Amino acid sequence: MKFTDGYWLMRPGVVARYAAEVADIRADEHRMTLYAPVKHVRGRGDTLNSPLLTVECWSPAEGVIGVRTTHHAGTPDPGPHFALPGAEPGAGKVRRDGAVTELSAGELTLRVDASQPWNLEFTAEGRTLTTVGERGTGFVTDAAGSHHMLGQLSLGVGELVYGLGERFTPFVRNGQTVDIWQADGGTSSEQAYKNIPFHLTNQGYGVFVNHPGKVSYEIGSESVGQVQFSVEDQTLEYFVVHGPTPKQILERYTALTGRPALPPAWALGLWLTTSFTTDYDEATVNRFVGGMAERGIPLSVFHLDCFWMREYQWSDFAWDPETFPDPAGMLARLKEQGLRISAWINPYVAQKSALFAEGMREGYLVRRADGGVWQWDLWQPGMALVDFTNPAARDWYTGKLRALLAQGVDCFKTDFGERIPTDVVWHDGSDPQRMHNYYTQLYNEAVFELLREERGEGEALLFARSATAGGQQYPVHWGGDCESHFNAMAESLRGGLSLGLSGFGFWSHDIGGFEGTPSPAVFKRWVQFGLLSSHSRLHGSKSYRVPWDYGDEAVDVTREFTLLKHRLAPYLQRAAQQAHTTGIPVMRAMVLEFPDDPAAATLDRQYLLGGDLLVAPILSDDGTVEYYVPEGTWTNLLTGEQVTGPRWTKEQHGFHTLPLLVRPDSVIPLAADDQHPVSAWADGVELRVHAFADGAERTVVIPRSDGPGESARFHLRRSGDRLHVTTDSLRPWHLRTGGPDGTLHTCPAGTPQADFPYPV
Template identity: 90%
Template sequence: MKFTDGYWLMRPGCTARYATEVADIHADDHRMTLYAPVKHVSRRGQTLNSPLLTVECWSPAEGVIGVRTTHHAGSVRRGPEFALPGAGGDAGKVRRDGAVLELSSGELTLRVDTEQPWLLEFTAGGRVLTSAGERGTGFVTDAEGRHYMLGQLSLDVGELVYGLGERFTPFVKNGQTVDIWQADGGTSSEQAYKNVPFHLTNRGYGVFVNHPGKVSYEVGSESVGQVQFSVEDQSLEYFVVHGPTPKQILARYTALTGRPALPPAWALGLWLTTSFTTDYDEATVGRFIDGMAERGIPLSVFHFDCFWMRAYQWCDFTWDAETFPDPAGMLSRLKQQGLRISAWINPYIAQKSAVFEEGMREGYLVRRPDGSVWQWDLWQPGMALVDFTNPAARDWYTGKLKTLLDQGVDCFKTDFGERVPTDVVWHDGSDPERMHNYYTHLFNQAVFELLRAERGEGEALLFARSATAGGQQYPVHWGGDCESHFKAMAESLRGGLSLGLSGFGFWSHDIGGFEGTPTPAVFKRWVQFGLLSSHSRLHGSKSYRVPWDYGEEAVDVTREFTLLKHRLAPYLQRAAQQAHTTGVPVMRAMVLEFPDDPAAATLDRQYMLGDDLLVAPVFTDDGTVEYYVPEGTWTNVLTGAQVTGPRWVREQHGFHTLPLLARPDSVIPLAADDQHPVSAWADGVELRVHAFAEGAEHTVVIPSTDGPGETARFHLRRRGGRLHVTTDSPHPWQLRIGGPNATVHPHPAGTSEADLPYPA
């Protein structure tokens, strides 16, 4: 929120008070508390009739320093609060040298000189990362009597800001005003489904504002050299998270707020849905599935969107008997074809449903202050909202879902969760304003934990639209309602890369776009992009997304890239394991992988898929694509063509190729089985070696299909013009040096090492 009128003046009705100096301190070995008046105090009489800010500083984990500024400490602290599973206690150490106090945690230090004007200075490696100076700590009151706490942290020359959730506005957030407030706003506005009060910069640190309600950011858009964040509250808490690399920042942030669960490997395959408001029944479903099989396009998951239930009765968790008279039998028949089943749900209950009467009678629905059930007619007539702060309501809701699991459903698309009112009373007494963003977390958590309990560790999976900080623990998330054109395809990617820099490891989107119907060209290009994402789902609103509706070439493209993704499954599963253990996303903004390359800082139309694959989707009808290639010789996995960077490249691609480049000195493992996402990946695996320089070494891990483990490991090194390979794999394996047309070198089972000439 903007409080100032230019640099010198305040907006009408706004009065600001900023920490000016340190009047007193309290410190022990691990924490320090600073007492800061809002004006210079030179004599005792000036301590009267003026605010005093309490600023507490501590470290909840190595490399993380927390700052909590409080004006009036007597305000009632109503929930909810973000859970911080990685906050392990006092990780910092306080040191005092005369007037200077330092709180250090890892390489990160907070420095305060108590004899100088107010300055909180965060340093690492001998340099200042950021600081809260003259206007950096304080509060503002406005003409309506509202009270806001604010923080301002300095931006250096050339410093760029990323993150703040899945945002479809420009990828670099400098110059933007951002409100952390859940909204169902599509992908073409400043609103967002996934709002996360965490940002990182290209200067070695990130900042997490620990407030689940509305947080207003001015990212160099009020004071152009500052990131300002404010909340309507009496207290503001934030954590500075040191890297120094972007990957290390995400590792520390996700250790603090929760790491992503590891989705089941079967979810890597292609998902097909009925689409949203289309007409369908079991015959339609069967026609879609049979049509994919007849055309040689393997399916992994079939998803039933909202009209599996009766109109006007969502969500009552009951199959429409006229459309699906034998749901259990239908699901059994689908599962006999090797498919997993996904079903659409949301947290709303329509009045026409018998479930509404049950929920109202038992007190499971959110109520207004007068005791009546909160309702409106948006989305569903007489729609009410399940109160997940009530443990009995949560058990009641998940009990309905368990019935579906017993019928054969494997996972749920947890849609909506953004339209949460603030004029209500929650069962546990939570603050309605703070619950608005947090509600989706409770919704996704309840469903995910049910799946984990019923299906087992490693089998739980959502397809979730909304989230906030900590929501990365319950993957997968998809990008919401986009249009069906190239601009929407690009804005979707922009949102996904922003979400990845906000701690979320897995992300998907509606292949072909949601609203409207894509042209054949858009559909084919979106298929390429979608099947080179962490998870891949064909989905639309009023039109189907079966590929034959978009021409025979669309069928061929869908088949080719589905088979390619199956072959890439061991590589993708290894990237998924990394997301699970480190918080580094599968789909990575270029700045995450190349933080020292200035050209990578603003790239938002390409990304790294795992460690070693660069993907540049095509966003044009004629196949023209411009992309940036970092240093070294990169090899197109589809064509074998090589390009040497650093430089920009302009190419034109038909619908069967795109820039899919393997990194220099990389080795990509390809599964022998291209028909299934899950197979015996180590058995017959092809190791494709790309532009291996003299002296290069690389270790390839073939992951387990059912957890974070591994089934085989290969170590490759080039010395004296030869490639030497050692492995612990008992299975046969193959080696290919170069592109797809290079010679294959097979090695039988039991071959533990090989030595080959490396072609010039």
């Protein structure tokens, strides 16, 4: 929200009060509290008839410092609040030297000089990261009488801002106004399904605004040298998170707010859906599944979208008897073919649903101030909303899902969760403004924890659309309703990369686009992109996404890239384990891997899949793609062709290739089994060695396919013209040097070490 009219004036009706200086400091060993008048105090008279801000500073974890500014402390705070599972009391250390007080947390220090005008200086490793200056701490009242707390952190020359959730606007946030407010706005506007009040910059730090309600950002868009964030409240709390690298920032942020769970490895395979409003029944499902098998396209998950239930009755979790007369039998038959089953749900209950009367009678639905059930006719006629702040309502809702799991459903697509009213009363008394964004956390948490309880640790999996801070703990998330053209493909990728820089480890999207019907060219290019994402789902709205609807070549492309993803499964599962333990996403913006390369700072049409594969999706009808290659010699995994960076390159590809480049000095493990995403990955694994320099060393871990841990480890070291490999694997393994046509060496089971000529 903008409060000023240019640099000198305020907007009509706006009155701002900013911390001017430090009047007093109270500190103990671990925290300090600053008392800041909003004008300079020259004498006792200046202490009268004027606000005094309370600014508390502490550290919840190493490398993180919190700042909480309060105007009037007597305002009720009914919640909700973001959980901070990684917070540790007493993490910081306070040091005082005359007028200077410092709070340190690891390398990060907050410095305050009480003899000077108001200024909070955040430093690390001998340099200033950011400052909170003369307009950086305060409150504003507007013409309507609303009270806003605000913070401003300085931006340095060349400093770029990223994150704030899954946003489809330009990747670098500088110059943008961003409201953290959940909305079902598709992928072509400034609205977002996943709004996260966390940003990071290329100057070694991130900032998490710890407020679940609406947070309004002005990112160099009101004061061009500042990131401003404001909330309509009496208190504003934020955390500065030191890196210095972007990866370290994400590690610390996700340690504080929660790390992603590890999805089951079977989810890495290809998902196929019925699509949304298309006509389908059990025969359609069988035709799709059989058609994929006949064409040699392995399928891992089949998803049944909304109309598995009867129209007008969502969500009652009852199968439509006309289209699915034997649901338990159908699910059993699908599972006999090796498929997992996903079912669409949402947290809304239509008036025609039998659950409406039950939920209204028991008090499980969100109510208006007059005691009646809140309803509207958007989406579903007479739709009401499950009140997840009521433990009994949560149990009631998940109890309905438990019956579906007993029938054979494996996971749920938790759709919606964004259109949450603010003129309602919640069971636990939560503030309706705060609950608008936070509702999705309660919704996804309830379903995820049910799956974890029923299916076991490591088997719980969602396909979720909405999220807020902390939502990364309940993967997987997908990008929502996009159009079916190249521009929509590009905007989806921007959103996914932005979400990855907001603490989310796993992300997917609708292959082919959701709205409309893609051209054969768009479909084939989106298949390449989708199967080189962390999770891969074919899904549409009014048209099917079975490959044969888009031509014979689309079938071939879908088959080839599905088999490729299966071979990449041990590599992808290792990246998934890293996301689970560190918070580093599987799909990584280039700036995350190459923070010291200025050319990588703005790239949003390419990414790293894991740490060693560069993917540049093709976004043109003629197959032309222009992308940036960082320093070193990179090898195309599909063709073996090499390109040496740093440089921009322009290429043209048919539908069977794209830029899929392997990082220099890297080793990609490829599974022997290309028919399944889950196999004995260490058995017959192929180690593909690329551009290994003399003296280079690399350790490759083959993860377990049934959960956390590893099943084999290989260490490779090049010395001169020899490549030496040691391993603890007791299975046969292979090594290939160069591209796909390079020399293949085979080692029998029980070969603990071997030497190979290199280069060949």
